[in-house]
Amino acid sequence: xxxxxxxxxxxxxxxxxxxxxxxxxxxxxxxxxxPGGSPGVIDVREIVGFMxxxxxxxxxxxxxGILASLGDNTxxxxxxxxxxxxxxxxxxxxxxxxxxxFERMKMPVRLLGWIGIVALxxxxxxxxxxxxxxxxxxxxxxxxxxxxxxxxxxxxxxYEFPVTTIITSLFWIALPENFRRPLWIxxxx
Numbered sequence: 001x002x003x004x005x006x007x008x009x010x011x012x013x014x015x016x017x018x019x020x021x022x023x024x025x026x027x028x029x030x031x032x033x034x035p036g037g038s039p040g041v042i043d044v045r046e047i048v049g050f051m052x053x054x055x056x057x058x059x060x061x062x063x064x065g066i067l068a069s070l071g072d073n074t075x076x077x078x079x080x081x082x083x084x085x086x087x088x089x090x091x092x093x094x095x096x097x098x099x100x101x102f103e104r105m106k107m108p109v110r111l112l113g114w115i116g117i118v119a120l121x122x123x124x125x126x127x128x129x130x131x132x133x134x135x136x137x138x139x140x141x142x143x144x145x146x147x148x149x150x151x152x153x154x155x156x157x158x159y160e161f162p163v164t165t166i167i168t169s170l171f172w173i174a175l176p177e178n179f180r181r182p183l184w185i186x187x188x189x
Contacts, residue, residue, distance in 0.1 A: 019067050123157075
């Protein structure tokens with residue numbers, strides 16, 4: 001099968017799986033909430049989004065990000081555009097950075113690189129989406145947007161980041177080496 005066609009088909013598959021997860025409201029409830037925080041859930045779609053983007057690379061990650069975000073308006077009105085922007089940026093960078101992690105690290109050290117990629121996704125790239133959404137949703141109140149971001153960071157650090165990291169790391173451990181290789185790069189001879 002043509003490499004580009006394989007990337008596109010896998011990207012569509014991962015993206016549609018992310019969309020189904022959102023539309024089915026398949027989440028993991030948080031066991032407790034921070035004071036002043038909202039009770040919430042762990043977004044399981046991110047497991048699929050991070051793994052899929054790592055495997056299909058930056059261009060495939062655009063497809064994953066778009067498809068996986070399409071159901072976000074069902075969560076909150078007005079969330080679609082910031083979710084699309086944020087997820088596409090995050091997933092493209094995940095796809096790009098994973099290539100270098102894959103090429104320069106061997107298992108099990110590669111897992112440390114993967115943990116770094118997931119951490120970048122949650123704590124560096126995700127603020128783009130959060131600040132954009134809450135800044136525009138709260139009548140351009142930057143202080144409220146930043147306060148909301150800090151609350152999200154706390155909840156991500158305690159809940160979603162560890163769950164996403166552990167589950168995706170277990171997938172990387174379970175996959176044979178040839179299935180860990182990004183689909184968009186040629187195998188080394």
